[in-house]
Amino acid sequence: MSAKNTSSIWKTAQLSIKSLSLWDENSRFPEEYFNQDEVELIKYFLKKKDFKIEPFAREVVKDFDLPQLERLVVLELKGKKIALEGNRRLTVYKLLLNPELAKDFQSTYKLFKELSKAVKISANFKLEAVVTKSKDEGLRFVDRKHNKGNNEVGWGEPERRNFSVRRSHGNSKDVLRVELANAVKKLDLPDVIKEAVLGKGLVTTFYRIVDSASARKKLGYEVAEDGAIHVKDQKKFDVLLKTIVYSVWSKKDFNGKGIDSRSLNKTEAIEKYVATIKPKDAPKVDKELKQSTKKNLFGDDVILTPTRSRSNQVSADRKHLITSSMYIKDPRINDVYTELKTKLEVDYVPNAVAVLFRVFMECSIDCYIETYKLPVKDDTRLAGKVLKVVDHLEEAVALRRLSEEGNANPTKAEFKKAKEKVKFKSMRKVATKDNNSTLSVGTFHDFVHDYKMSPIPSELKKHWDNLDGFFCALWSAISNKKS
Numbered sequence: 001m002s003a004k005n006t007s008s009i010w011k012t013a014q015l016s017i018k019s020l021s022l023w024d025e026n027s028r029f030p031e032e033y034f035n036q037d038e039v040e041l042i043k044y045f046l047k048k049k050d051f052k053i054e055p056f057a058r059e060v061v062k063d064f065d066l067p068q069l070e071r072l073v074v075l076e077l078k079g080k081k082i083a084l085e086g087n088r089r090l091t092v093y094k095l096l097l098n099p100e101l102a103k104d105f106q107s108t109y110k111l112f113k114e115l116s117k118a119v120k121i122s123a124n125f126k127l128e129a130v131v132t133k134s135k136d137e138g139l140r141f142v143d144r145k146h147n148k149g150n151n152e153v154g155w156g157e158p159e160r161r162n163f164s165v166r167r168s169h170g171n172s173k174d175v176l177r178v179e180l181a182n183a184v185k186k187l188d189l190p191d192v193i194k195e196a197v198l199g200k201g202l203v204t205t206f207y208r209i210v211d212s213a214s215a216r217k218k219l220g221y222e223v224a225e226d227g228a229i230h231v232k233d234q235k236k237f238d239v240l241l242k243t244i245v246y247s248v249w250s251k252k253d254f255n256g257k258g259i260d261s262r263s264l265n266k267t268e269a270i271e272k273y274v275a276t277i278k279p280k281d282a283p284k285v286d287k288e289l290k291q292s293t294k295k296n297l298f299g300d301d302v303i304l305t306p307t308r309s310r311s312n313q314v315s316a317d318r319k320h321l322i323t324s325s326m327y328i329k330d331p332r333i334n335d336v337y338t339e340l341k342t343k344l345e346v347d348y349v350p351n352a353v354a355v356l357f358r359v360f361m362e363c364s365i366d367c368y369i370e371t372y373k374l375p376v377k378d379d380t381r382l383a384g385k386v387l388k389v390v391d392h393l394e395e396a397v398a399l400r401r402l403s404e405e406g407n408a409n410p411t412k413a414e415f416k417k418a419k420e421k422v423k424f425k426s427m428r429k430v431a432t433k434d435n436n437s438t439l440s441v442g443t444f445h446d447f448v449h450d451y452k453m454s455p456i457p458s459e460l461k462k463h464w465d466n467l468d469g470f471f472c473a474l475w476s477a478i479s480n481k482k483s
Contacts, residue, residue: 175227
């Protein structure tokens with residue numbers, strides 16, 4: 001897109017709080033909140049503690065003197081200025097302006113009354129925004145922020161420690177742990193293992209071991225007053241550290257005894273484990289790694305843990321498969337959706353999640369076909385049904401977007417162009433006949449019927465992330481049709 005075209009679609013602006021409206025079609029709101037007034041939308045934000053409005057408000061007030069880092073993304077539509085992106089932020093400012101909006105939530109109301117005294121903003125307080133009249137263009141920002149994480153990578157324990165040290169507020173413990181993390185990164189081990197051990201879930205166990213008095217003595221390193229470490233014998237230090245890292249990752253020592261935060265929750269247990277570590281164990285690590293590196297169904301190299309026979313790759317931080325809110329009227333399908341969204345934790349029950357993922361997909365497809373009375377033969381398999389629904393849904397979404405833009409009677413060329421913008425490419429991959437495709441129906445079928453196929457939590461979450469937009473659009477279309 002040329003700079004000239006971009007400037008005609010977008011503009012920057014300073015918009016007053018009173019001129020801005022929350023977006024009732026925000027994915028955070030269930031379908032029943034469409035067309036609700038703003039007071040109800042704010043109540044929903046406050047009712048859901050997961051949205052963390054209170055801590056967000058405290059941060060806004062604490063950093064009120066800083067320039068606004070993120071702009072709102074605003075759609076100009078029928079005389080209104082609607083925040084497509086930044087609804088939580090806008091909610092905080094509206095509550096700081098008028099704490100009475102939180103009067104149904106006593107503790108929250110009290111908090112905002114106190115916070116509003118600290119900043120004292122008026123209805124004319126300006127927020128920075130980028131503004132467009134094209135909903136499609138605005139939603140590109142939303143997609144980048146929420147589906148692609150703004151292309152950012154969150155910090156883990158090592159990064160947080162580095163930041164603390166480099167900001168000059170790091171204490172000696174921060175420095176020590178940064179030094180130990182850097183030592184791990186230099187080890188002759190696969191990156192996936194080093195990242196896992198320094199990541200959420202295992203890093204506590206790792207530091208509990210290597211930062212103990214017995215480990216310092218065994219590995220032969222001393223800690224200076226500022227937290228820096230001095231290693232007496234680098235070769236010995238590296239081979240012993242390598243053995244510890246591998247044990248933490250595989251969750252067992254070379255005697256087959258379990259290694260985790262529960263088994264090593266006392267000093268005596270840590271000392272016993274450290275006493276078992278030997279330099280001669282390092283070659284055993286290499287041997288086990290060679291034996292446990294396999295090709296998975298998709299042709300990728302994965303490392304299987306000796307005890308669990310499935311990938312120990314780091315999973316995404318979230319607990320549950322489904323992240324988006326959907327309004328599903330059918331009781332049975334809604335039960336499946338609720339279990340996948342709020343009850344089943346993927347890392348603990350990946351087999352159950354994989355099977356139920358398949359059930360949710362097939363039931364959703366069948367419900368759409370029945371709702372829109374699509375002509376499908378009785379012997380049509382799931383892949384064929386998927387393509388039928390995707391074709392129909394892409395056309396429906398394209399027509400709706402054209403209508404919203406004031407084009408109720410598009411030409412064939414306009415319709416074709418609009419449809420190209422809304423293609424559900426990932427869902428089309430589900431219908432592929434390529435057995436090596438991670439998104440194929442065959443993969444979902446294997447989760448149910450192939451006893452050799454072990455679903456990987458991180459891969460399941462990635463599958464959902466690829467298909468999330470399709471399912472949101474599908475259930476929105478079903479809801480609109482039934483209503």
